[in-house]
Amino acid sequence: MTAVEQRHAGPSTGAAGFDRGLIAPMILGSILNPINSSMLAVALVPIGKAFGAPPSRTIWLVSALYLATAVGQPVLGRLVDRYGPRTLYLIGTALVGIAGALGALAPGLGVLILSRVLLGFGTSAAYPASMFLLRSESERTGAQSPAGVLAVLSMANQVMAVVGPTLGGVLIGAGGWHLIFTINVPLSLACLVLGRMRLPKVAELPAAVRARQDGGVDIAGMVLFAGALVSSMLFLMEPALAHWYLLVIAGVVGLVFVLRELRAEAPFIDLRVLGGNAPLLATYGRQVLAFVTAYAFLYGFTQWLEEGRSLSASVAGLVLLPMSLSAIVITAITGRRRQVRGKLIAGGLLQVAACACLLLLGPHTGIWLLVALGVLIGLPQGLNGLANQNALYDQADPARMASSAGLLRTGMYLGALIAAAADAAVFPHAADSAGVHELAAMLLVVSVLLVIATLADRSLARVGRAAT
Incomplete structure (x- = not known):
């Protein structure tokens, strides 16, 4: 039986398993945004030196991507809900390659910022498309939440967010900061090939899914x-x-x-339905709080490593490598459990501990302590992203799964934008130890609020309980 025939067949004819051919394009497309976000962490200082720009200006490279993504995720997600995942996925990933080439050839900071805007929009289609496909496959197979696939998707995104600084450091060491833009060209080509080969056309989607695509834009x-x-x-x-x-x-x-x-x-956003879905609104709020801390830590701590601790970009990336390992381990251990409340409580408490540790940093802090801190902050990055994604899958209206997933990413990048503003405020001229201590105090408050919001949300106890 062909893949197309299997998609039409339904659960009673042997198509009961998730179409594993979808996994590669889903993962590769969805990691384009986190890897571009995190690679830049170790490139801000070299780019600033290249263009004679202080941190308060280079931080626009961070903000431009997140601003474009915060808008693009729900917009493209709604278009995915309306027109299906394949076309939007291919258009978005093609734009990523164009933006990468533009950034690599940028003659000044303004053009570089423009390339980041294009990257933001280009990377906004793949994640909503992936969540759409997960729901579509669930309806085709008759299964509930594909917890294993959700865990793999979350793991890939979380891991790329923390592997990115190490990869960025290696690329910068090999050929300069331009390479963190150039790498988008082969990644884009790979997405285009896999997308054309494996993503279903609209006619191949389950009938129930196609029926929900009526209506205008x-x-x-x-x-x-x-x-x-x-x-x-x-x-x-x-x-x-x-x-x-x-x-x-x-x-x-x-x-x-x-x-x-x-x-x-x-x-575009059904506010009447969304307003009546308090659990989903709470998930969006937790997403913002979790990623204010995650991204302020990622960019603030990394800049401090290079300027306050005087490490090279390559060494700073290596110091952060254990962060990715701890995120991988915690996601692998907890990924197949659909219950989310315990993950979110643990993630919030671990963020509180990591932010408190930032208060202890100084220009002579030992490398092994910096590595240990990276391990510690990697744990909540793995827990919080996975738990909020699983909660959304359980809480969102199936007819608006892609746009709901896009809004979850909007919450993520709203947190990132707030984090970027905080980093710029505490590091107006250089990323010194006094600034990182100010950042730690703010993040402690945000992390405590995350713990309180999680404990107060009783609906979380029901998420995942009905899984079979």
């Missing part, structure tokens, strides 16, 4: 959503009284967006 809602999000995020990047007008714009556009979506026949 709310372009006006998408534009209003983007306007409100961009203006509020621009304020967060450089919070100051002089920028008060950005908050006014965000408030006005956001109000118009809400009023329109409540009246729209086929809204």
